[in-house]
Amino acid sequence: MTIKTANICQHLSHAAQHSPTDLAVAVQTAQSGTLSYQEIDFNNLNIESDDIAYRLNDFGIQAGMKAVLMVTPSIDFFVLTFALFKAGIIPILVDPGMGVKNLKQCFEEAQPDVFIGIPKANIARRLLGWGKSSVKHNLNVGGSSVQRWLSGAESIDQLPKAQTAKPYSVKLLEHDEIAAILFTSGSTGTPKGVVYSHAMFEAQIQALKLDYGIKPGERDLATFPLFSLFGPALGMASIVPAMDASKPITANPDYLFAAIEKYQCSNMFVNPALLERLGQAGEQTDHKLSSVKRVISAGAPATISSIKRFSQMLSPDVEVLNSYGATESLPISMMPSSALLETTEATDNGKGICVGRPIEGVEIAIIDITEDVISQWDDSLMLPNGKIGEIVVKGPMVSGRYYHRDSATAIAKIADINIDGTTIRHRMGDVGYLDDEGKLWMCGRKAHRVDSDKRYFSIPCERVFNTHQQVKRSALVAIEINGTTVPLLCVELDKGIVCSTSKALYQDLLDIADKHQHTKGIHRFLIHPDFPVDVRHNAKIFREKLSVWAQKQWKE
Known part of the structure; x- marks a missing residue:
């Protein structure tokens, strides 16, 4: 059933009402090897994001405007992001690790009205001319007075306090309205702005509840900024470790182990590079993660050796859940590590990597490999089981288009017209096949x-x-x-x-x-x-x- 109106912040408001004093976010800081933590509960996260939403409106930043957000993982990051969502202001989230050239292109395409960043990001904006033609409001988050002066931006802390103490009236958006623009990393091509709706966010939240079994009251070691936002929306605390999320391979395993131990994290979201790094560290010290009940790995296929090594730290019944998807459509399918290990021989003999069965509500099809635009879906496009072709997916978490990239949208999207209306199928750009049991096997990028x-x-x-x-x-x-x-x-x-x-x-x-x-x-x-x-x-x-x-x- 199509979600008509939604806003991810409705879940935060619910958590603030039903478990106000429960931990929502904890951020770890490391200075000279000494660890400290900043915390906020659901009630205060809700109140502070209400306050910032009012302040942004009073400053002239209104619903429908686009705001680049370049703030390091912190309490401020969570407060600001939820404030933007509440106010119907469209956050543009970019990966700082994509490089200066790609960042400049992202700004040119997105044409943001607002730039919100730490002083370092604002200084880079001034020097490199990011968003020069479109940005009307520049806001600084944190930093010293000298840094703020150098950046030439208003300090968000110094915006006038809201004149009302009433809860902010969350803007509900239609299912196809833009809620956020998330730029792909560019690791498999030119970065593109993926248009997200609140209905997409809602579908992802439901998948994490139903398919992954995440429950309110859990605590998650959040190593990826976007996924960390789902914590408070799920009634789960996001524990943010002291690490560079754009370069997980540089993380200090001791810091992450300390955060897990302090907060008894039950969930972890890690990419393959971090899985390998933590596994190596755990193997050297025989470290155990006794509180962890679930590990979610995504972003790229994790190697069997990495999974085996990392799993030595887990209780015998705890799975590493390998998730397949992309910024445009995530999650699509899931493969528990116990089942993945059984496919090792097949993978080593060239059968591809098994990425599991589709999650609830997702449909996967395989079509012939072509570079041509396919404007409308027909079931006759589907290849039989066992035949390698391009992977095409359909589901409520699948994005409908790229932002200001009509040609990219045309090549990647297929309109599926039926009696219930039109839905969008996304061409993943990956090749693979479905086996007779309905499991998806990935065989690489189409371009490769x-x-x-x-x-x-x-x-x-x-x-x-x-x-x-x-x-x-x-x-x-x-x-x-x-x-x-x-x-x-x-x-x-x-x-x-x-x-x-x-x-x-x-x-x-x-x-x-x-x-x-x-x-x-x-x-x-x-x-x-x-x-x-x-x-x-x-x-x-x-x-x-x-x-x-x-x-x-x-x-x-």
């Missing part, structure tokens, strides 16, 4: 396939070569030889293993290729010292960069 004398898919090909003892990871790329496209495998070696001769390794890789029908024909290999990967997940390989490198190396 290599069409030569036959079609090669990245994950099925790479996984069989990754079974070699000396191979840390591999990447399938295309190069041109005499005008013909041919597959080549870039290989990064495990630095902890003594390598055989290059000739012996080359022969081993050739033997592996010949054992499998889907890798036959791959007989060009190059050793790369250190693959370029995204900073957030440390798992998404920049194959485009490797392809350029490989082409140059082969010519030489």
